[in-house]
Structure formats: structure tokens, C-alpha cells
Amino acid sequence: MKHLTILVPDAQVSLNTFTCIIGAYDIFKRANEFWKENGKEQLFKIQLAGVSEKTEINNGLLTLKPETNISSIKETDLVIIPAISHDFNQPEKGNIQLIDWIEKQYKNGAEVASMCSGALILASTRLLDGKSCSIHWNTADKLKRLFPKVIVKTDRLITDEHGIYTNGGGYSFLNLILYLIEKYYDRETAIYCSKIYQIEIDRQRQSEFTIFKGQKAHGDDIIEKAQVYIEENFQEKISMEELSQKLAVGRRNFDRRFIKATGNTPVEYLQRVKIESAKKAFETTRKNINEVMFEVGYADEKAFREIFKKITGMSPLEYKKKYNKKAMSEY
Template sequence: MSGRCLEIGLLLYPGVQLAAVYGLGDLFAVANRMAASPEREGLGRLRVSHWQADDDGQVRRVFDSQPQADGAPQVVVLPPCLDAAAGYVLHSAYRDWLARLHGSGVTLASVCAGAFPLAAAGLLDGRTVTTHWALAGELAQRYPKVRVLPERMVVDDGDLVTAGGLMAWTDLGLALVTRLLGPTIAAETARYLVVDLNRESQRQFSSFVPSFDHGDAAVLNVQHWLQGQAMADASLSGMAERAGLGERTFLRRFRAATGLKPTEYCQQVRVTRARELLEFTRQSIDQVAWQVGYRDAGAFRKVFTRLVGVAPGDYRRRFGSAAR
């Protein structure tokens, strides 16, 4: 083997998704294979290690793909876990270890809920990150100093790299291959694994999950009303009347309860319904727009593209089942 050894450590904290751990190992092995051709003499190779806390609370190396090599990891990755709560109670030994590594110049990376341990260690304060779209609100609420961009698949902030949903370990892995071995090796690795190298957004996979547990009965009454046919024709005056409040009072209380202006909330509800119609019916896009409350199909297309990240027609081609 020629070239320098570039170590990527994977942290096996409690609840970690082993499929991602082994999948990352396979992805980096493929990248090494792509980098092994004679004309790439001198290109580095990726070494994969696993790290875990022992009974004494010391984080130690428990696996090494190249045990004969010396050195320490240049990057440590927190893979995803199926239970985000695992990151909330991560042993202090892990948090202290991560803080020491980061302080010594090691790049830290996370996938999905793996961002929570980094935030708990105070390492994400003032930084821009991403996580699974369904966890973004909770991450932002628990750690208000962190700027969360749930629409992004990967956020490379230099010494901190975060990736979105559970399967975004492929995106993170390819981003690290690009950084350590170059874009050509990353492209060849992606081609061999038959995965997309350039996924930038997870908005098209996300869904709007409104808050119903805020305790404001008047606002809740309007939310339930909007989930039905009122969605298509609701106006600010109609919503305020339904709540039994003046418009200014309704605006203030609705935003406090849901985190959104009534117009923004209605857009989310309408686009959610439009996605269902695009996925499961053969209605034209103009018909879908009309059914969810847009009399101007052009305006519908603009709102849909802004919230989902792709145009309605592209969304149907990717996720629609009625035409298959």
C-alpha cells in the first residue's frame, strides 16, 4: 500500500445503528479499491476504526481495519441511531472525549440523531448544522445556540460536518471521501455503489408535522378545522372568526402556539395535501392546485417548489405511484 494512512473513527455509542457503521466501513473500503490503481501511486488510503467506552469510562479503539498502522483519527463520525433519546443521555466519557479530540484538531461528523451528542457536548454552539428533518425542531429547541437547517442533506462547516436522515451516512461518507481522497475517487465510489453523489436537500423526503399540544384551545380548534375541507378556502378573517378572536389577537396567539404565521401554516397544510394528490392520483397539476386552494397554478408551483425543493411535476415523477 502506498500513500499516507487517513483514519476515520466511528463512535459506537449506545443505540448506534450498526447498519450505518458497517455500511460506512464498506463505502470506505470501496473508495480504497478505487484509489488503488497504479496510476494513483501516492494517493492516501482510508483506515477505519471503531471506538467505544469500556467499563472504566475510557473511550478506546475496539476495531481497526489496519491494526499495523500507527496514528490517530483525522475524522470521528457519530453514526445515526434509531432512538434519538440515546444521544440525550450519552455518557460524559463520550462527550469529554469528543471535546478533547475537537480541541486537538480532529474533524467531527454526525449523521441524523448523531448531532445530539455533539450539541450536548457544547460543540455545535454558534454553528450551522443539519439533522433528520423530523428531529430538527427538537434539536433547535434543546440547543437554541445551534442553527439547524433541516432542508440540507450535508452541512460541511469545516471542522464539523453534519448529515441529515438515517440513510444520509452515504452522503456523509462520500463527502469525507471527497475531502480525503478527492472528487474523482468519490465519483467512482458512488458509481460503483449505485448511489447519488449530489443529493443536496432532504426537503422532498420531509413532511409537515404540526404541533397540537400547545394548550391553546382556540388555535387548536382552527388547526382541526384546517385539516378538513376548510384548508382550501381559509382566510385570515375566517380563521379568526373560527377562533372567536380579533384578527390581531389571533395572529399573535396562532404564531405563539404553532411557530408559524397563519398564512405559512396554510401553505404547509395545502402542500402536504398536494403531495398526497401528486403521489396517489392522476389529477393534473392545475387540478391539484385548485383542489388545495390555489386559483393560480403558477403561484402553487412557486410555493410547492420553495417548500419541497422540487417542482410538482418532478415530485410526481419521483414519488408518484398512480402512473406506475
């Protein structure tokens, strides 16, 4: 029998932490039961493990008690790290012990999976250095700032690299659980669990859920002025050459600083601002594709469709159908 450790952080917890722990425990337990019903032995012994006797949120509104201390688990096959609070800047209290234990278990052959902001705990082990990592789009900038060696994949729902798994955010941790169940059990069990818990199987991207907010906590005043200018004038034709001159910065240096500060080239940043405005128009108005396209500053329908799909993973019409049922009912 394999061993699954679901970690219970000692500090820096949120309601999402509890949700991830309970969801993972429940679904893996059901997968075990499905195997037993079909004449197989349960695959995993599942344990909640931490370093404290209990973890609380909201002054004891909810309390979770680990079954065992991590010190009693000498060997495990799979470690799951739940989401943590988004105000994380460095590990606190007993989470430092968790980090050391995770690193040791991985080096001993265990695989490790993080859910949403749990990637911040995983990245603290340095096991993610040079590896791909998915995280909630709203926490991606923090991950990039705190751990610049991690390759952040904001469009990917799940990453799988060298026995390390990560996933996007919110309740997409359920998709990661199904992914792990298919990998460890089989496809049949994953489909069964997806039907029991009504989780959409085989989701690959989180792009359509992203709300683009330009990273401005970088300390480069010139680039922040450029961002503000782009955001206020994106409907117009913006020349990056002229913008760099306006800010008294050479074009090559402007591009270099812009990428360093925001993670995007100036042109990519402009595209993302335009598409974010288009998304809001599709969600909230009855405007058709061409009206929105012209409104955000595109004249070429093919280019607009290609860039929209590249950023969101969906065509403009698909996006409008999904997020504005009322407008589509009038077609």
C-alpha cells in the same frame, strides 16, 4: 496518514446505528484501496471506537465490538457519529463519555460529522450552538425542542460549517460519506465510490422526502386549536385575522405564538398543509396539476407552482413523474 474514528455508541442504539457504522467503514476502506491501486498511500487509518466492549440491539440479535476504547485515541482527524435511537432525550450511560471526548477532539483540531439522529449526540456537546444542522425531517422538531440554539435546516441534505458536518436521515448518510471522501481524498475517488456502491452523487436537498406533520407537542392550546382548524379547512380561504379573532388573540400576539410553537408563520403553516395534501394527490390519484391545485385551495397556477417548488424542491409535474409512474404512463 490521517486518523478516522467511527464512534460506537454505548447506549441509545438502533439498527440504523449499525447501518451507519458499517456503511462508513466499508466505503472509507474502499476509498483507501482505490488510492493504493493508483499508487498512493492509504489516506486514513480507520478505527471503530467506543467506551464498552460491545454494543447490542434487540437483545443481542446484532452485536458490534469496537476495536479500541476512545481513551486510547489521543488525537484524530475526523470523527463520525452514527445515528442513534429516536427516543433520545438526553445522553445515557457511556454516551456521556463520548460527548466529552468529541468536544475535546474538536477543540484539538478534529473535524466532526454526524449522521441523521447522531446530530442529537453532537448537539449535546454544544458544538452546534449557533450553527446549521441537517437531520431527518421526522426528528427535526425534537432537535429544535432539546437544542433551541441549533439552526435546523430541514431542507438541506448536508451541512458543512467550521469543520462540523451533518446530514439528513435514513440512508442519506451515504451521500455524506461521498461528500467527505471528495473533501478528504478527491473528486475521482468520490465518483469511483459512487459507482461501486451505486449512490447518487451530489444530492443537496431532502425536501422532496419530507412528510409534513405539524408540531403539536408545544403546550400552547390556542395555537393547537388554530393548527387543527387550518388542517381541517385548508381548502377554503382562511383569513388569519379572522382566525385570531375567533380564538380571542390579537393578531401580532397570534403570529408570535404560532411561530414560537411551530417554527412557521400561520401563512407558512397553511401553505405546508396545502402542499402536503397536493403531494398525496399526485402520489395516489390520476388527477392533473390543475385539478389538484384547485382541490387544495389555489386558484393561481403560477403561485401554486412556486410554493410547491419552494417546499419540495421540485415542480408539481416533476414530483408527479417521480412518485406516480402509473398515472404518468397514461399521459
